[in-house]
Amino acid sequence: VLVCVVRSLQAVVPHNEAKLQQLLSERDRLLQQMAGAVSRRDLVKRTRAINQQLAAVEAQDDPDYALMGRLMLEQQILEQESAQLPLSEADFLKLGDWHAALVQGMHDMCRDLARARQHSKLKELAAQLAELKAMDLSSLSLSSGK
Amino acid sequence: MGECETIITQVAIAPQRREAVQRKLELREQLDAAMETGNDYDRVGILGEQLDALERDSAQLPLSEEDYLTLPDRHAALLSKVEARCKEYKANKQAALLIELGTKLSALKTLDLSVCPEGTRGESRQSALTLLRSH
Numbered sequence: 092v093l094v095c096v097v098r099s100l101q102a103v104v105p106h107n108e109a110k111l112q113q114l115l116s117e118r119d120r121l122l123q124q125m126a127g128a129v130s131r132r133d134l135v136k137r138t139r140a141i142n143q144q145l146a147a148v149e150a151q152d153d154p155d156y157a158l159m160g161r162l163m164l165e166q167q168i169l170e171q172e173s174a175q176l177p178l179s180e181a182d183f184l185k186l187g188d189w190h191a192a193l194v195q196g197m198h199d200m201c202r203d204l205a206r207a208r209q210h211s212k213l214k215e216l217a218a219q220l221a222e223l224k225a226m227d228l229s230s231l232s233l234s235s236g237k
Numbered sequence: 238m239g240e241c242e243t244i245i246t247q248v249a250i251a252p253q254r255r256e257a258v259q260r261k262l263e264l265r266e267q268l269d270a271a272m273e274t275g276n277d278y279d280r281v282g283i284l285g286e287q288l289d290a291l292e293r294d295s296a297q298l299p300l301s302e303e304d305y306l307t308l309p310d311r312h313a314a315l316l317s318k319v320e321a322r323c324k325e326y327k328a329n330k331q332a333a334l335l336i337e338l339g340t341k342l343s344a345l346k347t348l349d350l351s352v353c354p355e356g357t358r359g360e361s362r363q364s365a366l367t368l369l370r371s372h
Contacts, residue, residue: 156323156339164332 107203111212114196118223121186121193127178128186128230135180136233138169187231194223238322240315241341244348247300247308251352254305257295258354264288309353316345 145162148154173180197220204213268284271277295302319342326335 156320156327156342157336158339159327160332160335160337160339163327163330163335167330167332 111200114200117193121189124178124182128183131176131178131183132230134173141166241345244312244315247304248348250300251305254298254300255352261291306354
């Protein structure tokens, strides 16, 4: 029985290693993108506010075209700013889900490492999982203030 | 659109012309009435001279009578034209041009047109035009 258990664990280890490396690489990428989240969040909020104002002006029976022009100009400036940001709006909007999926993936990996008795790696990954869980995600919220 | 500046300037100088037009209408009415009675030639002569003097003086005014009388119509036509152009700029997302023309449109809309023929002595603009142009 012991031989069987050892063999099955030996089979699991290379598979876990590749998955672990993938998770760690994804975590690094997430952290990198999170660094640009505040700028993107602010720009998304400003863009939405301008879009709302513009829609309100356009909906008027006798619209103020000068104001409409100023809002359109602001919109164009924001579009230019947006193009300079490293994090795209689409990626920004996916960050929350991505973070949740990564937490789940690392959690599963911790469970697998525990089963495989890879305590050293487990300890390392558990620390990273705790860090990931404790991450401040307020920069992803579009509803509240800055 | 220089037409906007033209209309704005013309509205600004319209009060002088309005005074002249009102005075002219009064004199014409008095002259017509005097001629109808047919006896008071002195009065007809005096009124006629006053009218001639007024014509000479008003010829010096910067805004012509024709321009004054057509001011409301030209203002309305220009409003439509500028608004249509603003819509074009909006559709083409030409923000800078839209700001410039939108500002002019606002200025046109806020012009005080009470100095224009519509308000001439309470008569309708059409009758004022007819009377002035009939002589």
